[in-house]
Amino acid sequence: MILDGRTALVTGAAKRIGRAIAFALGRRGARVAVHYGGSREAAATTVEELGAAGVEARAFQADLAQPAGIERLFEEVAAWSDGLDVLVNNAASFRRVPFDETTVEEWDRVQAVNLRAPFLCSQRAARLMRRSERPGGVAGLIVNITDLSALGVWRDYSAHSVSKAGVIQLTRVSAWELAPDVRVNAIAPGAILPEPGLDPASREWLERGREVPTGRVGDPGQIADTVVFLAENEFLNGAILPVDGGEHLVQGGRE
Numbered sequence: 001m002i003l004d005g006r007t008a009l010v011t012g013a014a015k016r017i018g019r020a021i022a023f024a025l026g027r028r029g030a031r032v033a034v035h036y037g038g039s040r041e042a043a044a045t046t047v048e049e050l051g052a053a054g055v056e057a058r059a060f061q062a063d064l065a066q067p068a069g070i071e072r073l074f075e076e077v078a079a080w081s082d083g084l085d086v087l088v089n090n091a092a093s094f095r096r097v098p099f100d101e102t103t104v105e106e107w108d109r110v111q112a113v114n115l116r117a118p119f120l121c122s123q124r125a126a127r128l129m130r131r132s133e134r135p136g137g138v139a140g141l142i143v144n145i146t147d148l149s150a151l152g153v154w155r156d157y158s159a160h161s162v163s164k165a166g167v168i169q170l171t172r173v174s175a176w177e178l179a180p181d182v183r184v185n186a187i188a189p190g191a192i193l194p195e196p197g198l199d200p201a202s203r204e205w206l207e208r209g210r211e212v213p214t215g216r217v218g219d220p221g222q223i224a225d226t227v228v229f230l231a232e233n234e235f236l237n238g239a240i241l242p243v244d245g246g247e248h249l250v251q252g253g254r255e
Helices: 016-027 040-052 067-081 104-131 158-178 202-211 220-232
Strands: 007-010 031-036 057-061 086-089 140-145 182-189 240-243
Touching (some): 007 016, 007 067, 016 031, 016 040, 016 086, 031 040, 031 067, 040 057, 057 067, 086 104, 104 140, 104 158, 104 182, 140 158, 140 220
Parallel strands (some): 007 031, 007 086, 031 057, 086 140, 140 182
16 A cells, blocks of 8 residues: 555554554655544654654544544544544553453443444444545555563463454454455554653663563564564554564463
């Protein structure tokens, strides 16, 4: 897909990986809808910096745990752009709760944000993508961000891990059902270093890099570059790409 002049919506785009994805798509000419939940100031900064880089961008707030919020988000994006070409389901809840302490409310909240929201967003995105005119019959693109908890076992992340495993199956199901109009792929990031100065746990992540076959952790830009790769390679559909330095080969059960 040629991204120049196309419209992309990135959920959870105010910070970190989502922000990097927004910039990567914008640098290749896409108009970027920056979704955020509660990070209003960070989203405003992201939009401002995208604009300074010559990228047309706008921030859109929505609580993805609420179906009505998702419906409104897509209505607003459609009104702004009159179509949609790329959706990146990046926003997610990431909470550590022991298996036997996970409440019904906690379970439902995690599934709502991590699994139901990507499903509902993908439904609505597909409808918009089928209305958008792309030269040569090029398909729209949905990219789901899962993680290695979907491929292995992480202690105390039962609700999260199940939701992310569900995202992999959602990717496969929707890749089959939405083709040939829409391609759907997923990325499973490994240890990705937080942006400098934003996370006091950076040292812990650097230590984790010693367990990765490549001997280091990754950075948000490498995930963003993979999204661009998925956009540009029009023969990829239903793929699940670990971008983790090979960590999925050795992770087993992780504490």
